[in-house]
Amino acid sequence: MSDERMKQVSTLRRIMIRPELGAISGTILVFVFFLMIAGDSGMFAPQGIQNWSVVSAQFAIIAVGACLLMIAGEFDLSVGSMIGFAGILIAILSVQWGWPTWISILVAFAICVSIGALNGFLVIKTGLPSFIVTLAFLYILRGLTIWLSILTTQKTVIGGVRKAAEGDWLAPVFGGKILTGLFQWMGDHGWIETFSRGTRAGQPVVEGIPMLIIWALGLIIFGQWLLTRTRFGNWIFASGGDAQAASYVGVPVNRVKILMFMFTAFCACVFATSQVMEFGSAAADRGLLKEFEAIISVVIGGALLTGGYGSVVGAALGALIFGVVQQGLFFSGAESSLFRVFLGTILILAVILNTYIRRIITGER
Amino acid sequence: MTQPIIEMKDIEKHFGPVIALGGVSFDVCPGEVHCLLGDNGAGKSTFIKTMSGVHKPTSGTILFEGREMHFDSPRDAMAAGIATVYQDLAMIPLMSVTRNFWMGNEPVRKIGPFRMMDFARANRVTMEEMAKMGINLREPNQAVGTLSGGERQTVAIARAVYFGAKVLILDEPTSALGVRQTSNVLATIDKVRKGGIAVVFITHNVRHALAVGDRFTVLNRGKTLGTARRGEITPEELQDLMAGGQELAQLESSLGGTV
Numbered sequence: 001m002s003d004e005r006m007k008q009v010s011t012l013r014r015i016m017i018r019p020e021l022g023a024i025s026g027t028i029l030v031f032v033f034f035l036m037i038a039g040d041s042g043m044f045a046p047q048g049i050q051n052w053s054v055v056s057a058q059f060a061i062i063a064v065g066a067c068l069l070m071i072a073g074e075f076d077l078s079v080g081s082m083i084g085f086a087g088i089l090i091a092i093l094s095v096q097w098g099w100p101t102w103i104s105i106l107v108a109f110a111i112c113v114s115i116g117a118l119n120g121f122l123v124i125k126t127g128l129p130s131f132i133v134t135l136a137f138l139y140i141l142r143g144l145t146i147w148l149s150i151l152t153t154q155k156t157v158i159g160g161v162r163k164a165a166e167g168d169w170l171a172p173v174f175g176g177k178i179l180t181g182l183f184q185w186m187g188d189h190g191w192i193e194t195f196s197r198g199t200r201a202g203q204p205v206v207e208g209i210p211m212l213i214i215w216a217l218g219l220i221i222f223g224q225w226l227l228t229r230t231r232f233g234n235w236i237f238a239s240g241g242d243a244q245a246a247s248y249v250g251v252p253v254n255r256v257k258i259l260m261f262m263f264t265a266f267c268a269c270v271f272a273t274s275q276v277m278e279f280g281s282a283a284a285d286r287g288l289l290k291e292f293e294a295i296i297s298v299v300i301g302g303a304l305l306t307g308g309y310g311s312v313v314g315a316a317l318g319a320l321i322f323g324v325v326q327q328g329l330f331f332s333g334a335e336s337s338l339f340r341v342f343l344g345t346i347l348i349l350a351v352i353l354n355t356y357i358r359r360i361i362t363g364e365r
Numbered sequence: 366m367t368q369p370i371i372e373m374k375d376i377e378k379h380f381g382p383v384i385a386l387g388g389v390s391f392d393v394c395p396g397e398v399h400c401l402l403g404d405n406g407a408g409k410s411t412f413i414k415t416m417s418g419v420h421k422p423t424s425g426t427i428l429f430e431g432r433e434m435h436f437d438s439p440r441d442a443m444a445a446g447i448a449t450v451y452q453d454l455a456m457i458p459l460m461s462v463t464r465n466f467w468m469g470n471e472p473v474r475k476i477g478p479f480r481m482m483d484f485a486r487a488n489r490v491t492m493e494e495m496a497k498m499g500i501n502l503r504e505p506n507q508a509v510g511t512l513s514g515g516e517r518q519t520v521a522i523a524r525a526v527y528f529g530a531k532v533l534i535l536d537e538p539t540s541a542l543g544v545r546q547t548s549n550v551l552a553t554i555d556k557v558r559k560g561g562i563a564v565v566f567i568t569h570n571v572r573h574a575l576a577v578g579d580r581f582t583v584l585n586r587g588k589t590l591g592t593a594r595r596g597e598i599t600p601e602e603l604q605d606l607m608a609g610g611q612e613l614a615q616l617e618s619s620l621g622g623t624v
Contacts, residue, residue, distance in 0.1 A: 229481045231471035234460075238468050241457035248419075248451065249469035250440040308459040362459050363511035 017361060019302035019310065022354035023317035026300060026346050030321050033342075034328045043331035046192050046206040056323025057216035058271060059297050060316045064216075064223040065260075065267030066294035067315035071227065072260040073240030073307030074123060074130040076116075078137035079268045079294055083287025085145045086112050086272035091158035091282035092148060094165065101161075102170035109269050115141070116265025120258035130261075138291070146284045162280030174215070174270070175277025177208030212274045216316075219267060223312035236260065240307030297322050300350045302358070309358060321346060367394045368431065370563045371416070371447070371532050376425035378411055385411040387587040388425070393532065393563040393580075398554060400566045400574040402607055403584035409567050412584065413534050416565070417449040418442030448525035449534040452541065456517045458510030462502060465509050466491045466524050494523045498553055515546025519553050526557055533557060534565045539573050551577050571603045583607055 034043060042048045062079055069076055086108045093104035119137055123130045149156050165171035187194040187204030194204050227233040238246035239256045247253045268287070276282045300318035303310025325343050329336045369392035378386040386408050393399040403409045414420045416427070418436030427434050429445055436442040439449070456465050467487050474483035488505040495502050498519050509517055518538045525533050535554065539547045554577050558564055568574050574581060581598060583590040583606045590606055598606075 229484075231473055231480070231482045234464050234468060234471050234482060237460050237464060238457060241459045245451070245457055246468065248439050248449065250443055251469045304459070308457065362508040 017357055019354070019357065019361070020314035020317060021302070021357050022350040023301045023311075023314040023321070025353060026321050026350045027317050030324050030328075030346065034324060034332065038328055038332035041331040041333070043328065046204075048327075048331060050206050050210070052323050052327035054210055054212055054323075055327050056320045057210075057213045058275070059293060059319035059322045060216040061212070061219055061271045061274075062264075062267050062290055062294040063297035063301070063315040063319040064219045064312055065264035066291075067298045067301065067303055067310055067312050068223055068227060068236060069260040069264045070295070070298050070303050070305070071240045071307060071310040072236045072257050073243060074120075074257055074260065075134060075295070076119065076261060076264045077131065077134040077291045078115075078119065078141055079264060080287040080290035080292075081138045081141035081145065082112055082115065082265055082268040083272045083275070083290055084284055085115075085141045086269045087276045087282035087286050088145045088149050088158065088284055090273060090276050091161050092152050095158055095160045096152050098164075101165040101168040105170050105174070105273055108273065109266065112265045112269040112272075113262045116262040117258055119265070120261030123261070124254045124257060142284075149284045156284040157281055158283075159281040161276055161282060165277065171277050172211070174211055174273040176211050178211065178214060180208035183208045210274075210278070212278070215270050215274060216319075219270070220312060220316045227312055232256070237308060240309075242308070293322060296347060299354075300347060302354045304358065309362070318350075321350075367396070369394050369428075370430055372428040373412075373416060374426045374428070376412065376415055376427075377423045378408075378415055378420055379423045385587055386415070386422075389584065389587070389589050391582055391589070391592075393565055395531070395563050396558055396561045397579045398558050398564040398566050398577050400568060400578035400581045401584060402567075402569060402571065402574055402581060402603065404569055404607060406586075407584045408587040409584055410536065411587075413449065413536060413565065413567060416442070416532075417447055417534055443528075446529060446531035447534065448528065448530035448532070450518065450521040450525060450536065450538060452537040456509045456521055458517075459508060461506040461508055462495070462512070462520060463487050463491045463505040466494070466520060466527075470528055490527070494527050495520065498523045498556065499549070513546055514542050515549045518542070518550050522550075522553055522557060526560065526562065530562060532563045532565065534567070536567050537569070538566075539568060539570065547573065569607070571600050571607070575600055575603070 043052070062083075066076065066079065089108040089111060090101075090104045093099045093107060094101045099107075115137070119130070119134055122128070122133045126133070146156060149158060162175075165175070183192065183204045183206060186192045187202070192204050192206060195201050227236060235246070235251045235253075235256045238251045239253045243253045268290075271290070272287065275286060297318035298310065298315045299305065300321060301311055301314025301316070303315065322343075325346070372392040374390050375388045376386055376390070377384070377388055389408070389412055391399070391401070391412070401409055401412070411420065415422050418439045418441050421435075421437070427436070429447075434445065436445070442449075457468070460468070463484070467482075472483040472486050473480050474486075475481075491505045492502055500516055500519055509520065512520065522533065522535070522538075538550050538554075542550065551573065554564055554566060558577070566574065566578060579595050580592055581595075581603060582592040583603070585607075593603070
């Protein structure tokens with residue numbers, strides 16, 4: 001039954017036709033654009049690169065979770081509220097209650113991942129769309145965050161986290177920097193910019209690679225590996241592609257979905273912890289709208305909103321596009337409203353291209 | 366006649382007040398195609414879902430290889446060797462042929478502490494098994510959505526056979542297909558039977574049933590109207606049995622169930 005109507009596939013086409021093509025094109029477009037209009041503004045100097053790569057890494061951390069969950073066929077709209085909740089939790093435990101920071105962080109992770117599991121459990125047991133269930137948690141968690149913060153400190157911003165975390169072993173894993181020796185060495189050789197005056201004279205402006213970026217890279221590699229190389233990855237695709245067909249052949253769909261909700265919550269907590277450790281404070285309004293930014297990154301990255309199709313690398317590139325465009329605003333000094341137009345245009349173009357490619361790959365009509 | 370591999374005796378299934386199956390008996394032997402015919406709503410789907418572990422029967426016994434079995438989930442039934450190919454749920458179009466073929470049975474290779482899916486083996490076996498069924502794939506990672514309806518059914522059948530199905534239940538595999546694709550699927554069913562597998566072929570098309578069936582059971586309103594062997598029944602009789610049963614049922618209900 002070989003089909004003579006099936007055209008031979010050229011190598012070029014095979015390289016081109018991949019789920020991430022939209023995101024790859026978008027990334028190239030964005031970089032070319034900013035190199036042209038903001039190339040001499042310091043955006044591509046070490047400090048500028050650190051600036052937008054940290055922002056992109058933040059997006060990427062939550063995008064990886066959102067991506068795997070979306071491919072498994074579900075949404076989590078409570079990610080943003082979860083970020084605020086986790087941050088306040090860490091601050092209350094470590095600053096107000098005086099617990100060691102590492103215990104505070106671990107407790108926050110345990111609570112967030114449990115809430116993720118509860119989200120998943122409710123979606124599975126009630127059969128309601130995850131959109132609704134997690135929308136409820138968007139409000140519940142945000143409300144709890146503000147209430148807890150006011151209850152314990154009469155404020156919605158809790159500072160002093162950095163001081164409390166001094167000497168802690170776990171805090172630097174989220175808020176620290178690595179390769180500081182290498183950067184100092186590069187600074188000493190005059191390869192990168194160093195401070196010329198003040199108390200930090202001689203130290204490089206960019207001290208090292210923030211752990212946030214390491215977390216982002218780690219999660220991207222883990223997510224991509226899990227999705228494309230493992231048995232569990234196949235279950236993620238199957239659960240989102242057709243949950244019933246998958247469960248008929250023995251895929252533990254419910255377990256897969258609940259685990260993905262937990263993973264999304266884990267990613268939100270990584271984001272929150274890194275942010276709290278970096279700023280040295282937690283605020284009840286942190287993470288606002290992050291759930292949508294994560295979902296937009298994932299969709300730019302080529303994932304299908306209805307599940308069963310997508311790419312972690314694509315989502316990471318979507319996050320990169322988002323970060324570069326957002327920070328590019330400041331560097332280019334141009335009218336910021338125009339950049340929203342730019343971002344919207346990229347979103348539309350990437351999604352149109354993604355839809356076209358997906359139809360070619362999957363034979364959808 | 367050989368020993369039936371699976372025997373369903375007086376199966377009843379109630380959904381609340383609705384009696385979906387009112388005592389259906391059915392069996393199938395290795396290397397035999399047993400067609401289950403009936404119109405929409407006759408209880409065919411409920412019956413095969415009972416056989417494949419999706420539903421638990423309200424009463425009645427299931428004998429598998431002579432022993433009484435209770436399937437708690439489709440996974441149990443599959444482990445015993447009962448595979449079901451559902452008409453529209455057979456395949457996930459967004460996923461590649463290989464990913465679909467191995468779904469739920471992925472081969473795993475260990476590299477150090479990491480357990481990965483063994484794609485090299487999975488792709489090779491998929492290509493081989495598909496070739497056996499007469500389908501030459503362009504590449505194993507092409508999406509199932511690019512295949513025709515008949516080819517999708519064939520992938521699902523090949524998958525069931527490869528994973529050691531002793532009983533293969535086909536839920537209306539030909540109902541949405543064109544003429545050419547239908548003959549391909551029927552030819553595949555014949556290949557499977559020759560391999561000594563018991564096939565339960567659900568259809569409401571008498572011609573498709575007669576093309577490959579060894580025995581024919583007609584189901585109507587949750588009850589069997591009888592079983593006939595190949596050669597004992599003409600297409601017209603079989604058609605009448607399906608349609609006549611329907612008439613009888615209508616008559617019965619119009620008389621208030623007193624007949």
